[in-house]
Amino acid sequence: MSRLTSLLRQLVAKHVQDLVPYASARRLFSSASQSTDKSAPVWLNANEAPVAGDYQIDSGLYNRYPDCQPDALIAGYADYAGIQASQVLATRGADEGIELLIRTFCNAPDDHILICPPTYGMYAISAATANIGVHHAPLNDDFSLDLDAIKAFKGRTNLVFLCSPNNPTGNQLALEDVVNIVEHFADSALVVIDEAYVEFASYNTTTLLADYPHVVILRTLSKAFGLAGLRCGFTLAQPEVIEQLLKVIAPYPISAPVADIAIQALSASGLASMQTQVSTLQAEQAQLVNVLPTIGDIELVGRQDANFVLFRTAQKDALMQYLVHQQVFIRDQSKQLKLGQCLRISVGTAQQNARLITLIQQFYAIQEATAL
Numbered sequence: 001m002s003r004l005t006s007l008l009r010q011l012v013a014k015h016v017q018d019l020v021p022y023a024s025a026r027r028l029f030s031s032a033s034q035s036t037d038k039s040a041p042v043w044l045n046a047n048e049a050p051v052a053g054d055y056q057i058d059s060g061l062y063n064r065y066p067d068c069q070p071d072a073l074i075a076g077y078a079d080y081a082g083i084q085a086s087q088v089l090a091t092r093g094a095d096e097g098i099e100l101l102i103r104t105f106c107n108a109p110d111d112h113i114l115i116c117p118p119t120y121g122m123y124a125i126s127a128a129t130a131n132i133g134v135h136h137a138p139l140n141d142d143f144s145l146d147l148d149a150i151k152a153f154k155g156r157t158n159l160v161f162l163c164s165p166n167n168p169t170g171n172q173l174a175l176e177d178v179v180n181i182v183e184h185f186a187d188s189a190l191v192v193i194d195e196a197y198v199e200f201a202s203y204n205t206t207t208l209l210a211d212y213p214h215v216v217i218l219r220t221l222s223k224a225f226g227l228a229g230l231r232c233g234f235t236l237a238q239p240e241v242i243e244q245l246l247k248v249i250a251p252y253p254i255s256a257p258v259a260d261i262a263i264q265a266l267s268a269s270g271l272a273s274m275q276t277q278v279s280t281l282q283a284e285q286a287q288l289v290n291v292l293p294t295i296g297d298i299e300l301v302g303r304q305d306a307n308f309v310l311f312r313t314a315q316k317d318a319l320m321q322y323l324v325h326q327q328v329f330i331r332d333q334s335k336q337l338k339l340g341q342c343l344r345i346s347v348g349t350a351q352q353n354a355r356l357i358t359l360i361q362q363f364y365a366i367q368e369a370t371a372l
């Protein structure tokens with residue numbers, strides 16, 4: 001063992017020793033993306049928008065540190081969400097909001113957060129990096145909240161994470177269930193509603209902020225706004241909650257070019273193109289929903305209240321392999337609770353979706369031919 005290896009073994013924090021670096025959707029296929037295959041790879045595995053917007057940046061002030069919370073950015077998002085500027089915190093993606101909530105409101109190693117799997121992976125990952133425990137209240141078989149299971153954790157959790165619409169099952173939670181949970185934890189925990197996909201859904205929960213001071217909402221520019229590369233998200237909460245998070249956030253989390261671009265995305269014309277893009281994706285999604293169940297043994301799973309489609313097939317490994325070979329990348333969700341044999345497709349452009357469907361049809365045609 002080298003001297004460095006043994007030194008690190010001695011120094012790395014105990015709760016960090018067994019962690020592994022996050023396997024982002026792109027990192028899973030990093031070698032494939034460098035392949036020499038001529039056809040452009042099609043990325044339908046991270047729920048990103050399929051097209052990028054056009055933005056201007058002004059480097060005239062990049063010699064100066066940016067504001068921690070740039071006024072125009074905060075005002076822009078507050079207007080968009082219909083709340084006060086004092087209720088908005090800008091972060092490096094919604095992921096940083098998750099991390100800040102855990103670091104601000106949980107004591108290591110005894111405190112816990114509560115999650116409802118199958119759901120977004122970063123809640124548990126952020127808890128693990130902060131040496132915080134995770135309680136599980138699995139969703140019902142129809143992916144609604146198991147209210148009794150969640151409520152049983154009262155007094156044993158500091159944060160309750162509800163993801164709505166949920167990734168990867170695609171269903172927006174019933175508002176009455178969300179309110180039911182919020183009321184139950186009124187004096188014991190913050191209830192965090194992750195609305196990363198809210199622009200694709202039929203309602204939002206911002207009105208709950210006024211009635212329930214312990215509600216926190218997470219938002220992002222990564223999905224409907226098509227700015228995953230920007231790393232910009234928002235935490236919406238009462239000013240007192242935001243004040244606590246400001247104690248823990250980095251001094252300059254929002255770099256000047258990020259603020260410049262995000263402000264343009266939140267302008268009237270930026271919002272209009274976001275809404276157009278959402279409608280286009282919803283029309284494309286409807287096509288996928290029509291066609292997919294007619295192919296092979298494919299069965300849709302969950303709902304389509306966000307920008308992706310989840311489905312089940314007994315052939316999921318062979319199908320994934322076939323698609324990867326053709327440079328089309330979707331996401332395996334089969335390791336998640338209740339999602340055995342499930343794959344997730346992010347809705348792409350009309351061309352990308354057509355290519356995907358053609359390949360899936362070819363795959364099953366080959367399967368049938370070789371089975372004869």
Ligand SMILES: *Cc1c(COP(=O)(O)O)cnc(C)c1O
Pocket residue numbers: 047092093094095096120163166167194196219220221222228231232233
């Ligand atoms: C993508 C996603 C996020 C993370 O968004 P970023 O702003 O890119 O960090 C948060 N929550 C859910 C449910 C997501 O799917």
